[in-house]
Amino acid sequence: MADMKSVETILEGHPDAGRDHLIPILQEVQAAEGYLSKAAITRVGLALDLPASKIFGVATFYNMFRFQPRGTYHVMVCRGTACHVKGSKRVLDMVEKVLKIAPGETSRDGLFSLEVVACMGACGLAPVVNVNGQFHAKVTPMKLQRILEECRSEEFSHV
Template sequence: MQKAKKREKIFQSVKEPKREHLIPLLQEIQESEGYISPEAVKALGQFLRLPASKIYGVATFYNQFRFKPIGKYHIQVCRGTACHVKGSSSVMQTLAHEFHLKPGETTRDGLFSLEVVACLGACGLAPVVSINGEFYANMTGPKLVTLLRKLQRKETQNN
């Protein structure tokens, strides 16, 4: 119910619902809820008088939109040329082996989610990993495991 109230508040910011508001509203909903849920698509469709198929058609065209909740720690691994050459594939292999985490997935405990991105724009720091928007340079598989284990311990202590 809380999400529905937040959505209504977002919708109230639009004076006259038009199709041109679709992308900005999708962005605001995702910012508020963390992802685009089926309920959000339905509510947005009713608000803009658009079928869900149109909303999904637009939202799936852009890779910025997510349709599943992400983990508390959103890991983005850069696969740009510099990062690829400097070993980002081994970072990905380590995540798959140590955390059973593949691109687009979230760990069972909801702690980590993984997204592969084309470029994080930090080529001089390659390979780069971003966790919740904080960049980690010259990343290796073992360095990432150490960092993620530290985050796991922190969460265990907090709960």
């Protein structure tokens, strides 16, 4: 369960908020909690007098919102034009297959979460993948598989 205290603090920052404050509030909630929990959406709905179905509809319209907590390793695959030309589709397919998750989802062990972005501004390095802020250039499916395995073994070396 997400920490609802941050949601309350965010709502306090928007006194007399109406429906036009919805997206800024959702952005702040996601920045604070990493995702939009059911509890947070319901709470925001109560504050803005908006039905949960409506907020969920708005939030799913935009790629930036996610509804599952981030994993220990947050994988961002670029699907911008340059990366696409250089084969990012195959890279993405591989991640989905190996991690058994779709973009926006988090693996059940909580280790990995996947996000698709339109461009990271590093087209010269295409196809680009970003894991927890670190850029990986000219990624192939094979190369990314190794990266993911490294993440996994790093995680287990802590145990």
